[in-house]
Amino acid sequence: MKQITYNKKTFFEKYSQMTRSIKGLEGAGEWKTLEKMLPNFKGKRVLDLGCGFGWHCQYTIEHGAVSVVGIDISEKMLAVAKQKTSKEIKYICESIENAKFPKNSFDVVISSLAFHYLKSFNDIVKNVSMWLVKNGEFVFSVEHPVFTAYGTQDWYYDSDGKILHFPVDNYFYEGKREAIFLGEKVQKYHRTLTTYINSLLQAGFEITGVTEPQPDKTKLETVKGMKDELRRPMMLIVSATKKIKTKK
Ligand SMILES: C[S@@+](CC[C@H](N)C(=O)[O-])C[C@H]1O[C@@H](n2cnc3c(N)ncnc32)[C@H](O)[C@@H]1O
Numbered sequence: 642m643k644q645i646t647y648n649k650k651t652f653f654e655k656y657s658q659m660t661r662s663i664k665g666l667e668g669a670g671e672w673k674t675l676e677k678m679l680p681n682f683k684g685k686r687v688l689d690l691g692c693g694f695g696w697h698c699q700y701t702i703e704h705g706a707v708s709v710v711g712i713d714i715s716e717k718m719l720a721v722a723k724q725k726t727s728k729e730i731k732y733i734c735e736s737i738e739n740a741k742f743p744k745n746s747f748d749v750v751i752s753s754l755a756f757h758y759l760k761s762f763n764d765i766v767k768n769v770s771m772w773l774v775k776n777g778e779f780v781f782s783v784e785h786p787v788f789t790a791y792g793t794q795d796w797y798y799d800s801d802g803k804i805l806h807f808p809v810d811n812y813f814y815e816g817k818r819e820a821i822f823l824g825e826k827v828q829k830y831h832r833t834l835t836t837y838i839n840s841l842l843q844a845g846f847e848i849t850g851v852t853e854p855q856p857d858k859t860k861l862e863t864v865k866g867m868k869d870e871l872r873r874p875m876m877l878i879v880s881a882t883k884k885i886k887t888k889k
Contacts, residue, residue: 691755695722
């Protein structure tokens with residue numbers, strides 16, 4: 642089932658209140674790490690898969706992209722994106738799975754925290770490879786396989802409500818998981834690190850960077866819960882370059 646959670650009124654309203662939704666990129670904990678892995682956008686044709694409020698689209702246009710397409714399955718997310726970001730950005734309401742573009746039509750494809758909602762990563766990587774020109778760049782973040790493995794995405798607590806540990810289980814059983822996020826049931830997909838990496842290699846990508854973002858060290862003592870973010874990885878960011886030529 643394709644992800645419609647972001648179009649549900651209550652979930653959307655709560656998501657809109659998150660720091661990352663209000664402050665944009667600066668409000669996203671992983672942004673500084675992701676930014677370092679992004680390529681030069683000058684003169685580039687960019688595609689953002691699962692663009693949400695369009696913050697990353699806006700960044701690429703401000704950094705010299707000649708064209709930017711953002712696609713997202715949620716009309717509500719895109720309505721805000723259209724309102725808050727540059728009119729030069731083209732937004733398409735479509736699922737990533739059903740998106741269709743001509744071969745070689747982008748120089749850079751980015752995606753932030755959307756692929757763990759997709760059943761098949763392999764299929765999307767094949768499409769991204771087809772859409773990118775040779776030497777095109779692909780940079781994406783996902784929820785980390787350690788974070789998605791068990792499914793609930795919550796700590797284990799003792800009887801006093803103190804954190805004991807984070808559950809990791811069923812790691813090699815890839816597939817559907819149900820988590821509670823912002824008080825709503827959200828369907829996600831778990832896959833192993835091997836699947837993420839090998840799908841890229843098999844589709845003709847050279848991996849140029851892998852990062853597991855850590856919390857901002859200056860906030861460890863001042864922001865509640867920040868120290869616990871050093872106990873398990875929550876996100877995985879990968880950058881890759883397409884090394885093969887898409888046949889015309
Ligand atoms: C966590 S939000 C991230 C939004 C944005 N990329 C960001 O980082 O600020 C996930 C986004 O992925 C979108 N999404 C989830 N599944 C999708 C799918 N199958 N096709 C297109 N978009 C999808 C959601 O609607 C939502 O906007």
